[in-house]
Amino acid sequence: MSLSIGIVGLPCVGKSTIFNLITNSSVEAGGYAFSTTEAHIGVVEIPDERLQVLSDISVSDKVVPATIEFVDIPSLVSGSSKGEGMGNKFLANIREVSALAHVVRFFEDDNVPHVIMGALNPLRDIDIVNTELLLADLTMAENIIVNQERRVKKDKSEAPKLELYKKIYNHLEQIQPLKTLKLDEDEKLLKKGVEFLTDKKIIYVVNISESMLGQEETSEEIKKIIDYAKEQNDEVIVISAKLEAELSKLEEDDRKEFMNELGIKEAGLPKFIKKSFSLLNLQTFLTTGKKETRAWTIKKNTSAQKAAGVIHSDLERGFIRANIVNYDDFVIYKSMPKAKEAAKLRQEGKEYIMQDGDIVEFLFNV
16 A cells, blocks of 8 residues: 655654664765755565464465555755745655654754754754644645635635635644644545645654663653643654664664663564554454465455455455454464364455454455
8 A cells, every 4th residue: 555654853853763774774864954855765564473473374485564665754944834944845745645753852962963952852843843834734725725716706616615725724823733623524525635734643753862761651751742642643652763773783682682681672663663554544454375474454444345455456346255264263273264163264244344463365256
């Protein structure tokens, strides 16, 4: 699925470092503003321990995990909504992604000066970026209103759309992101196809220093960020890019030992990747056999018939039913036939809503 997360933030916050780590890339991560001047794209596998378990059971020739696309977007500064800094590129790139990972600096490093001098202030930095997004949306809404007023003069049936965009403009003018505006179903239909920046979901990636490890739950500043995100139904993850870079250089056994010494149960990057996947409202269903064990990406609340179409359009068009076994049951019984004998296989119709981790066998006739 062509869904992507755009990594954004002020200069020198560590976003290119994080992008390099999760995508195994080598984008320049310089200690100065605008060391990233072009968007870079990387496709990342979603960690899923179930796949190897199923592959071992089925003796699969290969394993194909679900993936997600990340885009490292040029840094933003105050005034980007008017084209300052890399503003024009930033805004163009950000419109193309499905959601945002907003990297926020919460580490001290004399070798990497912060673009804003003075004490670290994550909420201030967040506000700078979000204000630029909001100002860009205000300009966009204003332009739409001007064009829509011309249309209404020629065609009165265009009036509801004009009223909608006035409503949107008024909401933005109150310094509120569009994602917090309640729209009814008719308004959502009128708005369809127009992408506003402040309508995108966000994960705030708080990039901390190693010295702050273990203090994530007690830090008042991090609590403020979490509360801010909750108000807008956004997410927060705390990560130390410097530590993650060190972990990435270690062999697996050494990495586990180092993490145990630091009291870290799970590295931040896998959690970040999985949370990004969830942010896009995605889930996976699984297929397994000798040829391959594979995770297929679908939107949550997808029907069985639509899910079949993700594999091949013929499966959707000729859909008969879906044989489904719960993952835990499959691990116990080792195959679809044995799960059926144990009455653990369900036969579901086209309207069945797929659940994450369903192991599926589609029956079809074209």
